[in-house]
Amino acid sequence: MLNPADAAFAETLAARLPEGTLRAPDARYLEEPRGRWTGQGGLLALPRSTTDVQTIVTACAEARVGIVPWGGGTGLVGGQIQPAGPAPVILSLERMDALRGIWPEENVLIVEAGMTLQGVQSAAESAGRLFPLSLASEGSARIGGCLATNAGGIGVLRHGNARDLCLGIEAVLADGSVLSGLKRLRKDNTGYDLRHLLIGSEGTLGIITAAALRMVPRPAVEVTALLVVPDPAAALRLLTLAQSRLPGMVSAFELIGKMGFDFLKETMPEVTCPFPVAPDWCVLLDLGLPSVFEAEAAMASLYAEAEEAGLVQDGVIAASEAQRAALWRIRETIPEANRRIGAVSSHDISLPLSAVPAFIPQADAALARLGEFRINCFGHLGDGNLHYNVFPAPGRTRRDHEAQRDAIKACVHDLVHAMGGSVSAEHGVGRLKVGDLERYGDPAKLAAMRAVKAALDPMGILNPGAVVRA
Numbered sequence: 281m282l283n284p285a286d287a288a289f290a291e292t293l294a295a296r297l298p299e300g301t302l303r304a305p306d307a308r309y310l311e312e313p314r315g316r317w318t319g320q321g322g323l324l325a326l327p328r329s330t331t332d333v334q335t336i337v338t339a340c341a342e343a344r345v346g347i348v349p350w351g352g353g354t355g356l357v358g359g360q361i362q363p364a365g366p367a368p369v370i371l372s373l374e375r376m377d378a379l380r381g382i383w384p385e386e387n388v389l390i391v392e393a394g395m396t397l398q399g400v401q402s403a404a405e406s407a408g409r410l411f412p413l414s415l416a417s418e419g420s421a422r423i424g425g426c427l428a429t430n431a432g433g434i435g436v437l438r439h440g441n442a443r444d445l446c447l448g449i450e451a452v453l454a455d456g457s458v459l460s461g462l463k464r465l466r467k468d469n470t471g472y473d474l475r476h477l478l479i480g481s482e483g484t485l486g487i488i489t490a491a492a493l494r495m496v497p498r499p500a501v502e503v504t505a506l507l508v509v510p511d512p513a514a515a516l517r518l519l520t521l522a523q524s525r526l527p528g529m530v531s532a533f534e535l536i537g538k539m540g541f542d543f544l545k546e547t548m549p550e551v552t553c554p555f556p557v558a559p560d561w562c563v564l565l566d567l568g569l570p571s572v573f574e575a576e577a578a579m580a581s582l583y584a585e586a587e588e589a590g591l592v593q594d595g596v597i598a599a600s601e602a603q604r605a606a607l608w609r610i611r612e613t614i615p616e617a618n619r620r621i622g623a624v625s626s627h628d629i630s631l632p633l634s635a636v637p638a639f640i641p642q643a644d645a646a647l648a649r650l651g652e653f654r655i656n657c658f659g660h661l662g663d664g665n666l667h668y669n670v671f672p673a674p675g676r677t678r679r680d681h682e683a684q685r686d687a688i689k690a691c692v693h694d695l696v697h698a699m700g701g702s703v704s705a706e707h708g709v710g711r712l713k714v715g716d717l718e719r720y721g722d723p724a725k726l727a728a729m730r731a732v733k734a735a736l737d738p739m740g741i742l743n744p745g746a747v748v749r750a
Contacts, residue, residue: 282346282744284366285322293323293339293369301326309350309370312361313619314626317711319361321348321370328375330450330458330489337487337741338456340369346744347371349483351425352396354417356628357710359429359482359746368744371487373424379403380462380490387495388447388464393424393488400493409495412439412531416612424488430480432706434532434611437662438568439496441706443479448492451478453485454737462492477732482708483743485736499568502531503575504604507583508559508594513637515563515661518591522565525582532566533662534611540658543617543671544610551613554596554606563661564611614658618669622678624653625688626669629696630705633664639699643668646691650684665705668692693720709747718749 283289294302305324312319327333340347346368350360362368373394382389384407391400397418404411415421415433425431427449431442439445448462461475478486509515515535522530541558544551569575579597586592598604618626631639640657647653652673659666670688672678681688693703697720709717718726726748733740733748744750 282366283344285345285369289343290323296335305370317358317363320367322367324370326372326375333452333489334456337452340741346741351422352420354421356707357712359710382407390492392490395423397421404495410498411495427479427488428483429708438531445494446491449475449478450490451486451488454742464492482747484747500571501569501575503579504566504607505579505597506564506607507592508562514591518586529567529569531568534564535661536562537657539656540614543621547617547620621671624670624678624681625685627692628705628707630665631701635699643695711746
């Protein structure tokens with residue numbers, strides 16, 4: 281049984297820490313972007329060093345007080361807030377944002393967990409390199425949170441998830457010990473790779489304090505196009521064609537449905553569709569090419585071959601960086617348009633690529649049997665990750681469908697599971713999907729996860745209630 285972070289505990293902890301490390305949590309530490317839950321916290325801790333984090337975790341272990349790690353607060357599954365139970369310590373690493381070192385010749389940099397993703401990208405850029413993890417929330421999301429949730433984003437197709445970009449981890453474990461794993465090695469077969477255990481564990485096994493990250497050379501030329509496709513099946517064939525003609529050079533391949541354009545027109549009319557009539561389906565294709573290629577010519581050649589094969593019907597190729605940014609703005613603002621409309625139920629799912637074209641109409645039909653809804657289906661088709669979100673019909677709000685929310689989620693997730701997919705592609709489990717993990721997860725995997733949690737956090741102080749049920 282955990283104890284609250286009450287005034288007596290705060291006084292004891294404050295005596296061990298530098299002045300100004302502790303205070304009462306502001307409202308922003310108790311909110312999550314979708315507005316479904318409000319968190320609680322008896323104490324906010326803002327450490328400046330790994331030693332401070334070690335002191336905080338050790339004190340919490342001694343007093344059996346829960347810790348909720350807080351990165352940038354951008355998580356979408358409630359992993360960063362605790363709505364019930366004894367008030368925890370909210371541990372934010374936002375003051376720990378230093379660049380500890382950068383080695384351009386190795387394509388490696390080491391940063392503290394509180395650096396924003398945008399800050400990591402800028403540090404890499406200053407060395408003439410690219411840190412290719414990219415999210416809509418990169419100005420707020422912090423690299424520790426990105427690693428803790430194994431964040432995905434738009435660059436997974438070419439460069440992988442967050443875990444694929446991490447060479448080493450420094451973390452404070454539940455007993456206050458420090459795991460010092462900031463090696464800059466590509467090969468290190470010295471026993472269990474605890475880095476990969478901590479990445480994606482959402483702060484339930486340890487508090488990531490720093491990371492050694494992999495950079496990549498910047499493409500010499502980049503080009504973006506928005507291409508109209510007949511349907512998702514054609515989009516998938518277009519992906520195959522692009523990867524065959526330009527192997528290793530497709531940086532992003534995003535599927536956008538008509539409802540995304542409709543929502544932008546309704547809520548953010550300044551973000552305009554480049555076509556006279558919004559298409560039913562289109563693909564945002566981004567190429568990163570070596571200097572031997574002429575970017576627009578490479579994209580035009582791909583378009584011509586795809587058009588001849590019946591895979592594209594129209595398209596816009598960006599002729600400048602400003603046009604490229606305008607095309608990407610369409611994709612990047614769809615989530616904000618969704619938020620303004622107000623989803624009944626949002627689904628971050630992944631499927632085998634070949635199953636995607638069949639899933640979409642089957643899910644649409646299944647939901648139509650539950651009522652009248654608008655579906656905004658979009659996402660990272662290149663890696664099989666769709667954001668399949670369900671919205672009320674015009675004139676209604678999500679509150680009108682609250683009683684149906686669980687049935688809608690089950691309808692979508694049951695079909696995803698039946699088709700060999702995952703009900704959590706890139707957002708994680710948090711507290712929102714603990715029941716889904718229990719419903720759809722492999723029993724042996726769940727048993728192993730509980731055993732690992734019990735071994736590394738026997739008192740259950742690290743992010744209690746997230747990922748595995750407390």
